[in-house]
Amino acid sequence: MLFELAHITKTFPTAQGRITSLDDVSLSVGEGQAVGLVGESGSGKTTLIRCALLLTQPDGGAVTFDGTSMLGATREQVRQFRRQVQLVFQDPFSSLNPRMTVEELVGEGLVIHGIENSAARRRDSVAEMLTVVGLRPDDMKRYPNSFSGGQRQRIAIARALAIRPRLLVCDEPVSALDVSVQAQVINLLREMQKALGLTILFVAHDLAVVRHLCAHVYVLNRGKIVESGSRDQVFDHPTHPYTQALLAAVPIPDPRRRPPRRQPAPAAS
Amino acid sequence: MTLAAVRRSVQSSGKLDMFVFALTGFLIFLAIFGPLLAPDSIYRSDIGNALQPPSGAHWFGTDDQGRDIFWRLVAGAQATLLSSVLIVAAYSLIGVAVATIAAVGPKWLDELLMRITDIGLALPGLIVALGFAAALGPSLESAIIAKAITGWPVTARLLRSILMQTMTAQYVVGAQVLGASKWRLMTRHVLPNSLDILIVKWAGDIGATVLILAAMSFIGVGAQAPSAEWGAMVADAKGYVSSAWWAVAAPGAMIAITSVAFSLLGDILQVWRDPSLRDSR
Ligand SMILES: Nc1ncnc2c1ncn2[C@@H]1O[C@H](COP(=O)(O)OP(=O)(O)O)[C@@H](O)[C@H]1O
Ligand SMILES: [Mg+2]
Numbered sequence: 001m002l003f004e005l006a007h008i009t010k011t012f013p014t015a016q017g018r019i020t021s022l023d024d025v026s027l028s029v030g031e032g033q034a035v036g037l038v039g040e041s042g043s044g045k046t047t048l049i050r051c052a053l054l055l056t057q058p059d060g061g062a063v064t065f066d067g068t069s070m071l072g073a074t075r076e077q078v079r080q081f082r083r084q085v086q087l088v089f090q091d092p093f094s095s096l097n098p099r100m101t102v103e104e105l106v107g108e109g110l111v112i113h114g115i116e117n118s119a120a121r122r123r124d125s126v127a128e129m130l131t132v133v134g135l136r137p138d139d140m141k142r143y144p145n146s147f148s149g150g151q152r153q154r155i156a157i158a159r160a161l162a163i164r165p166r167l168l169v170c171d172e173p174v175s176a177l178d179v180s181v182q183a184q185v186i187n188l189l190r191e192m193q194k195a196l197g198l199t200i201l202f203v204a205h206d207l208a209v210v211r212h213l214c215a216h217v218y219v220l221n222r223g224k225i226v227e228s229g230s231r232d233q234v235f236d237h238p239t240h241p242y243t244q245a246l247l248a249a250v251p252i253p254d255p256r257r258r259p260p261r262r263q264p265a266p267a268a269s
Numbered sequence: 270m271t272l273a274a275v276r277r278s279v280q281s282s283g284k285l286d287m288f289v290f291a292l293t294g295f296l297i298f299l300a301i302f303g304p305l306l307a308p309d310s311i312y313r314s315d316i317g318n319a320l321q322p323p324s325g326a327h328w329f330g331t332d333d334q335g336r337d338i339f340w341r342l343v344a345g346a347q348a349t350l351l352s353s354v355l356i357v358a359a360y361s362l363i364g365v366a367v368a369t370i371a372a373v374g375p376k377w378l379d380e381l382l383m384r385i386t387d388i389g390l391a392l393p394g395l396i397v398a399l400g401f402a403a404a405l406g407p408s409l410e411s412a413i414i415a416k417a418i419t420g421w422p423v424t425a426r427l428l429r430s431i432l433m434q435t436m437t438a439q440y441v442v443g444a445q446v447l448g449a450s451k452w453r454l455m456t457r458h459v460l461p462n463s464l465d466i467l468i469v470k471w472a473g474d475i476g477a478t479v480l481i482l483a484a485m486s487f488i489g490v491g492a493q494a495p496s497a498e499w500g501a502m503v504a505d506a507k508g509y510v511s512s513a514w515w516a517v518a519a520p521g522a523m524i525a526i527t528s529v530a531f532s533l534l535g536d537i538l539q540v541w542r543d544p545s546l547r548d549s550r
Contacts, residue, residue, distance in 0.1 A: 082448030097440040099461045112448045
């Protein structure tokens with residue numbers, strides 16, 4: 001297994017006492033696989049990702065990448081991890097630094113990891129990456145403000161993939177986008193997975209999006225994994241009532257034919 | 270009309286924006302070139318010409334030494350305004366440094382710096398500045414040093430809280446995931462998205478500092494009588510205000526206009542900075 005989360009537990013102190021956001025969550029992702037993690041809003045998906053990406057310390061459990069235990073890893077091991085594991089955020093309006101050009105944004109990983117030290121070669125890399133995700137190389141000099149949500153998410157994907165990571169984690173990458181562009185972004189991720197041999201951990205709050213992309217699915221409910229299995233198993237023979245309810249809530253499984261839903265407002269910040 | 274109401278109307282009118290820009294630009298010009306423009310006669314007394322009311326020859330009249338008040342104001346802009354700018358620049362630098370070190374440094378250092386900042390905030394700034402200036406001897410320089418040393422805690426406190434807020438922004442977390450060092454996170458992502466509020470604060474602070482410097486001169490711990498610093502001019506002229514009201518009114522008006530102009534500039538920049546008003550996405 002390329003990436004393994006084992007028995008992850010995370011609690012938060014609140015005014016009403018400690019709440020348990022993750023309770024003994026285990027999950028594994030094999031090299032080249034696309035694995036889905038589904039759960040409704042508040043089920044703990046983002047918290048799990050924050051633990052998995054070493055952005056917050058879980059109360060217990062283990063994070064293992066390519067055989068290396070990442071909790072308590074050395075600086076050099078963390079650096080290697082950052083080189084190989086990337087993240088696409090939910091909200092493309094807050095995940096791109098508004099004061100950096102697309103060139104700087106997409107090229108930043110190349111600078112940080114010393115992959116491309118000459119500015120000219122870096123520009124070539126960025127141009128190529130932009131083309132791959134369906135943007136124009138001329139867009140390089142622009143700032144994220146001047147792009148639509150779908151285009152911004154493409155920039156975010158280009159930024160994450162520019163350093164050629166082995167694992168791409170996506171935290172609801174389309175739920176903040178117009179329904180009309182959701183399928184385009186999902187398809188882009190699918191192409192990337194095939195073309196680059198990328199491993200993907202894809203988080204979503206609805207099953208339809210996951211069905212399109214992931215061969216293996218985990219279902220998270222109130223911080224616990226309640227069901228896991230292959231796509232067919234989970235979609236055709238769900239055993240847990242929560243999964244059945246999630247499935248029942250999504251009558252049309254193809255994202256391209258899904259009816260429009262309430263538009264989430266872009267975050268103000 | 271209250272100042273707040275003036276500010277609101279200023280915020281909604283582009284013409285007034287231009288007026289404030291022109292006025293503050295003109296004042297800055299005076300602060301830089303004023304002493305070069307003014308004739309040498311303003312430094313000599315000419316008792317025969319003392320206490321002349323405003324006229325074609327002396328637009329703002331003359332003082333008790335017969336010196337032209339208009340030209341003294343032009344020359345004195347440097348002492349008042351340039352000093353204020355330097356003070357604000359000095360304490361902002363200290364504030365930015367303290368806030369940045371507190372934000373990136375280890376927790377104990379953050380705690381320590383913020384306790385020191387709290388102490389600085391709790392001290393009554395003007396009183397400390399007065400004591401300081403009194404200890405160093407009354408002069409413009411000691412007023413400047415005193416104000417610069419006592420001014421930084423507000424900047425440090427404000428900026429640290431902004432830095433902490435910016436550090437939780439998604440694009441900062443994103444850069445962290447990309448492997449950016451603490452230094453890179455700070456210089457490329459956090460500071461560029463946090464410092465713009467200081468530009469707004471600077472303008473307002475310059476307005477306030479003009480007033481404080483003038484007040485210090487007036488009560489005798491800042492610039493002293495022969496100086497054309499505006500506060501010192503008011504202090505000097507208050508003794509004969511009954512026979513020459515203009516000798517107090519003219520520098521007083523300059524202090525008020527300058528102070529208000531810069532705080533209005535701060536408000537205008539605030540509006541410009543607010544993306545919801547700038548962007549028409
Ligand atoms: N920093 C935090 N402090 C307190 N509670 C938190 C924090 N982060 C997440 N939670 C709680 O953990 C639960 C899971 O949140 P989250 O992981 O964001 O869910 P999801 O991404 O599935 O919508 C929620 O109940 C949320 O309130
Ligand atoms: Mg979430």
